[in-house]
Amino acid sequence: MFNEGGYGPGASGGAHDRLAARMRAMKERSGLSYGRLADRTHYSRSSWERFLNGKQVPSRVAVEQLAEAAGEEKEPLLALLDEVLANERAAALASGQAAAQTTGAQTTGPQPPGRAQATGPAQKAAQGAAPAAADSTAGTTTATTAKAAAPAPVPTARDSTRASPSRWAARKADRAAKRAAAPAEPAPWRRRAAGWLPAARALGYVTLGALLGAVISVIALAPGNDPAGTAAHPSASTSTDGKQSVPAAGTIVVGCTSDTCLRREPQAMDCQWDATTVRQTWLRGLQIELRYSAACQAVWGRIEGGTIGDSVTIKDKGGHELSAEIRVERDTYTRMLAVAADRPWQEVTVCGKIPRFHEQECSPVGAVQP
DSSP: OOOOOOOOOOOOSTHHHHHHHHHHHHHHHHTOOHHHHHHTSSSOHHHHHHHHTTSSOOOHHHHHHHHHHHTSOSHHHHHHHHHHHHHHHHHHHHHHHHHHHHHHHHHOOOOOOOGGGOOTHHHHHHHHTHHHHHHHOSOOOHHHHHHHHSOOOOOOHHHHHHSOHHHHHHHHHHHHHHHHHSOOOOOHHHHHHHHHHHHHHHHHHHHHHHHHHHHHHHHHHSTTOOTTOTTTSOSSOBOTTSOBOOOOTTOOOOSOOGGGGTTOOTTTTTGGGGOEEEEEEEETTEEEEEEEETTTTEEEEEEESOOTTOEEEEEOTTSOEEEEEOOSTTOEEOOOEEOBTTBOGGGOEEEEEEGGGTEEEEESTTSOOO
8 A cells, every 4th residue: 555544743742642552452452463454444554553653643534444443432532633633733822822922022122211201401392382282193191281281481591692582482392393293102012912913813814724624524524515426336335423434345336347447546446445465475574465356356566664666566468567666655556457257366477676686576486577
């Protein structure tokens, strides 16, 4: 098996470790090997090793299929899986809040002194021009109100010698106008909000996307919504809760038969449900298999436990030949060759090849090799 499902990692300790332990215990109680578990589910042997060893968080489908294959209840495992996913979301939210606090601390600086503490000529000018400043702006402070109520300063003899009364009033009015036109300092809560608003906005987008995805899923799974026609041609049996499970014997419906399966994907045609291994051999730890489906009347080659570059080839006596090479992970499989009464699977040869050692192993030994 090559790409039969799975999700990326992301859980941390605790619930994830308990989930992996319970899945391993369920597998041991069922007596299923990794190979048999891969045959009865949509996931490869290497994927199950990662799930059960805690290296990767399993998907809900993987948890459900494990419980189906083992014949046990799936709800306890699904509850643990929900706890793992909730921990991931909480960790992501905490990380966003920490980033928001850091951004807010960087944007918050020392505050300028209040205008009520101004002294000297500037204060005297504000006291004289308070009525004009009140007409130009509506947001005055208590200090400005107090200044407006104070009596106008009495010019001294020295002031009279320096400037005439008209020039003195003009200067005070000019200074008051400049102070009224100066931009007001933003409130401290506004500066703090500027730091965490981007993180809150991003969190809102994520939440909205999750809600939309849930609504779409509910609509797609509602009774009567079957655009692909799967209800008329089921590929697997359906449990009482409406979810797909491993089909029982005699209920398999496949997408092709014999010659119509030539060069087609076995899993796309649902031929894997009743498939059995009819040939098997080994090469330096590389497991080489010929898989046969009686329902599809077709065979395909599969290798497991290899590395990138290893390949598998199948060939019949009619000259049809198909190959596949490992490109990711540790396993792969070929497309299908058709078999029939006059050309049975016993006439098909399967070979595995390890290019880095220039070695090849075939089954049956001594047959015409690809």
